[in-house]
Amino acid sequence: MDFGIEKILKISELSEQTGLSAHTLRYYEKHGLINASNRSEAGYRFYNDSDLRRVQFVKTARNTGFSLADIGQLLSIRVDKRSHSCQDVTDITQKKLLEVSAKLTELQSMQQTLELLLESCCGGPENATHCSIMEALDAGLLRDDNKEARIIK
Amino acid sequence: MDFGIEKILKISELSEQTGLSAHTLRYYEKHGLINASNRSEAGYRFYNDSDLRRVQFVKTARNTGFSLADIGQLLSIRVDKRSHSCQDVTDITQKKLLEVSAKLTELQSMQQTLELLLESCCGGPENATHCSIMEALDAGLLRDDNKEARIIK
DNA sequence: TATAACCTTAGAGCCAACTCTAAGGTCAAT
DNA sequence: ATTGACCTTAGAGTTGGCTCTAAGGTTATA
Structure with missing residues (x-):
């Protein structure tokens, strides 16, 4: 429903957009958090808007203190919100809050x-x-x- | 000037006294923080009171948040207090406080x-x-x- | 066509502070 | 003499999240 022009980004452009290094983006991919929805013939990663939003979600969650494992869970909720409850989300958040409070x-x-x-x-x-x-x-x-x-x- | 009987400890006994594992004690030794002032003929480490106090110093500093590197510096002050100033000590402490506050x-x-x-x-x-x-x-x-x-x- | 700036992969290295393993030696008690 | 509990060493593995390297392929510009 977004009628804007979809911008396709190469990894260095995604890196620029997100402030995450290309290395880090590949690292996140290797760990199943993100993906390039397309590849060029030569194998170059191509990211669309949806990919970008997912990466930004990961970045925001990271800044909030969630571990990559937490974020993996949050992402699997994100892709199928209908199959998950708000409680699933607050459970993860609550757990994180307890960790943070303990360290604090x-x-x-x-x-x-x-x-x-x-x-x-x-x-x-x-x-x-x-x-x-x-x-x-x-x-x-x-x-x-x-x-x-x-x-x- | 302590006229108590000097207790000589093996590593497991020092471990018991300090709550640090024998592995950790050897690890600290490898990193130059502590030492056994004596060894048995077979090479077993023997710790005297002075060794024990040094290990307890390390443990206390560790609990206070100092890194092993910090503790190395503190220990070198400790063995020759005359050659160091209070400022040397507060510098290390201040630096640690800043780190802790930032993380906080x-x-x-x-x-x-x-x-x-x-x-x-x-x-x-x-x-x-x-x-x-x-x-x-x-x-x-x-x-x-x-x-x-x-x-x- | 050459050059530079990209991109790819697998895998290594880094950080701190442990924690554990393997392979063997020692010692006290039975 | 044989357990079993200790001790020794060098060195590898763990944790999480990157960060970097090597060796090579691609693409845009001059």
Whole structure:
């Protein structure tokens, strides 16, 4: 229903359009995420609008944090939306959100520890014989995995 | 000045003490982070208290988010504190903090996007023909790297 | 027709930090 | 003397997502 002129793109043009390298596009193809709907006689890949939109979907999903495996699932929903439910989609999204949140928690804990370390140290040109960062790392009282930061003040 | 009895540990005992696998301990050794100050005639590694403390330092630094390369630098300060300044230590720490903060920002953006996506979708058993998550990914309006999330409501 | 700029493929390399394997040596207890 | 649990080494494999290389074929322009 799009009456615009269909633009056929070679891989370097698709690369330019999407900001993904030709290498990456071939890599995505090898992993079953995208495809060139046509080839020239010599085997050159030709991409149409639909191909382009699919690649852009992949790129957007990638930017959102989805793994290539996640995206594979999202794409199989995308090509046959009628056979899938919104819940199928939210399941994938929810799973990803949990992963991201978990990593976030870990990084926040690291951030807090690093900030505490920096606060505790003069950071000056004095020699490090009594550096409180070194002492804290020696004392081992920072954080063990999930435990709260509990650096000595 | 520690008059306690020095405990000599084999690698499996050091592993038990530290929670790091013997494989990992050998790996750290291969990468110049730690060492067994002694070996048996047969070549078995023997670790003394000082070795143990060094390994614990490495573990603590690892938990804090430092890379093995960072830890290598921290260790070389640790063995000769007199020749290094507090600033040397805070430089490493600051650099790590910046890395962590950058990653945090990226993950927060992802988290926000994922939350918006989930809010926008019913998540129900309806088929996905009008799934707003799929539409958002198709529209490509989520986030390009650093740009703010700007999903259509 | 020559040259440069494309394109193709299979497969290797990269990153970090492990994790594991193979093939063998050592040691304590039975 | 024989288990079985330890230890040694070099080196390969894992993870995910690229990124690059080599060796060659194609196409557009001068």
